[in-house]
Amino acid sequence: MRGVQIDLISSERLSSMTSMEKIRLILDEVQEGKIVVLESGLDPQEETKLIEVTMSEISPEGFIGIEIESYPQKRRQGLLAKLFSKNPHARLTVIGPANQMKMLHKDRDLISALVSAPEA
Amino acid sequence: MWFKRFFKKRSTRIGIYGPPNAGKTTLANRIIKDWSGEAMGSTSEIPHETRRAKRREGVTITSNGSAVTFDIVDTPGLATKIDFHDFMSFGLEEEEAKRRAKEATEGVIDAIKWLEDLDGILLVMDSTDDPFTQVNVTVIGNMEARRLPLLIVANKIDLPDSAPARIHSAFPQHPMVPISALENTNIDKLYNAMADHFGG
Numbered sequence: 402m403r404g405v406q407i408d409l410i411s412s413e414r415l416s417s418m419t420s421m422e423k424i425r426l427i428l429d430e431v432q433e434g435k436i437v438v439l440e441s442g443l444d445p446q447e448e449t450k451l452i453e454v455t456m457s458e459i460s461p462e463g464f465i466g467i468e469i470e471s472y473p474q475k476r477r478q479g480l481l482a483k484l485f486s487k488n489p490h491a492r493l494t495v496i497g498p499a500n501q502m503k504m505l506h507k508d509r510d511l512i513s514a515l516v517s518a519p520e521a
Numbered sequence: 522m523w524f525k526r527f528f529k530k531r532s533t534r535i536g537i538y539g540p541p542n543a544g545k546t547t548l549a550n551r552i553i554k555d556w557s558g559e560a561m562g563s564t565s566e567i568p569h570e571t572r573r574a575k576r577r578e579g580v581t582i583t584s585n586g587s588a589v590t591f592d593i594v595d596t597p598g599l600a601t602k603i604d605f606h607d608f609m610s611f612g613l614e615e616e617e618a619k620r621r622a623k624e625a626t627e628g629v630i631d632a633i634k635w636l637e638d639l640d641g642i643l644l645v646m647d648s649t650d651d652p653f654t655q656v657n658v659t660v661i662g663n664m665e666a667r668r669l670p671l672l673i674v675a676n677k678i679d680l681p682d683s684a685p686a687r688i689h690s691a692f693p694q695h696p697m698v699p700i701s702a703l704e705n706t707n708i709d710k711l712y713n714a715m716a717d718h719f720g721g
Contacts, residue, residue: 445662452601452659453633456626459603461619466602469655499602507653509691 405436405501405518412441420447424454431498432464434519442471442494451496468502470495470512532579533719534592536635539645540656541568541598544676548645548702549575549595555708556580561595567611569625571597574635584716591719596635597628599656636663641670641719648675648683648699652691661692672718673697674711679704 408430415423423443428451430437443451448469455467471494495502495512498519506513537545549561562575574596581590603625608618644660646652664671673692675685678699685699698714700707 445659445666448655448659449633449636449663452599453630455601456603456629459622459626461605461622465604466600469601471655471658499604507651509653 403518405434405516407436407438409438410440415439415441420450423447424451427451427496428454428458428467431467431496432458434498434501436495436497436502436516439494439496442492464498466499468497468499468504468514470504470507470514472509472512532590532592533640534594534638535715535719536574536594536596536632536639536642537645538596538599538632538642538660540647540650540654541600542566543598543645543647543650544702545598545645546571546595548643548674548676548700549577549593551702551705551708552582552593553577553580555712556582561593567608567613567621569598569600569603569608569621569628571595572621572624572628572631573597574628574631582712582716584713584720587716587720589716589720591715594635594639596632597625599629599632599660600625601655603629639669641672643672643674643715645674645676646688647677648685648688649677649680652688657692661695670718671695672714675699676702678706 418426424447427437451469458464459466472492495514497516501517501519503515505515537549539545546562546564550564553559553561557580561577562571564570574594576592576594578592579590580593581588603622605618605622608621609615613621642660642664644657646657661671673688673695675688675697677683678685679701685697689697696714696718698707698711700711
């Protein structure tokens with residue numbers, strides 16, 4: 402059967418990984434044509450690191466980059482939460498190869514994407 | 522005197538960020554020209570015209586009777602994908618398109634590295650585009666995590682499809698100034714907002 406592999410990675414698994422382990426996992430899977438869904442997403446610094454490493458791996462005849470979408474961060478309520486939260490709460494994130502995944506619509510609460518199978 | 526100079530705070534360093542073709546360099550040119558009479562960089566309809574961050578030091582903006590001195594850093598457009606074929610659709614030859622793509626990837630890395638060395642940012646968005654892009658979400662998330670000030674600039678309000686209110690409703694937690702950097706619309710409001718927001 403020809404199709405697209407989707408890997409859904411749980412918060413528990415993500416929480417046991419370092420930032421670079423997460424980024425390496427994502428880019429390895431995406432470069433194999435897979436779609437990766439992270440239950441708890443990346444924090445903002447990890448997202449910029451992912452973009453940085455992605456840029457260093459783009460090549461003219463091969464990998465052209467990633468499509469990545471997540472919901473905007475939820476605003477922390479209350480003074481204590483704002484003062485003591487190390488990072489904003491990371492939210493569900495979907496990442497795929499830029500030549501296979503196209504975002505159709507996104508807003509605060511909905512991400513809609515079109516995914517095509519890798520070229521044979 | 523030396524004591525005062527030693528402890529004098531350096532200029533407030535502001536980065537101009539946003540996706541490609543949002544009008545970052547047009548805005549940087551406008552700011553630099555208004556306050557120092559010079560230009561910062563070239564602009565083009567082809568994305569990723571700016572592929573190296575450029576810094577202009579000591580730009581003093583006077584607003585509401587007070588003067589604030591900035592270092593302005595114009596950064597390459599942030600993107601998560603760069604395909605040289607996109608540049609060929611603007612008429613570039615293949616070799617030139619590949620070279621531009623390579624430089625554009627380096628430019629994105631350059632822009633990300635600069636995030637570490639800023640006191641605040643102007644996030645420029647094209648107000649005719651959907652504001653919920655990952656670049657916007659990521660930059661805003663970074664500034665919130667670092668607790669650094671951010672001012673959203675809704676650019677291109679001279680275009681008929683512009684909808685700055687959509688940007689404000691997408692990111693209501695941050696101040697927004699609707700402008701046209703090209704047509705010089707609302708630039709004074711932007712300078713007032715910069716002085717208020719970054720000058721303290």
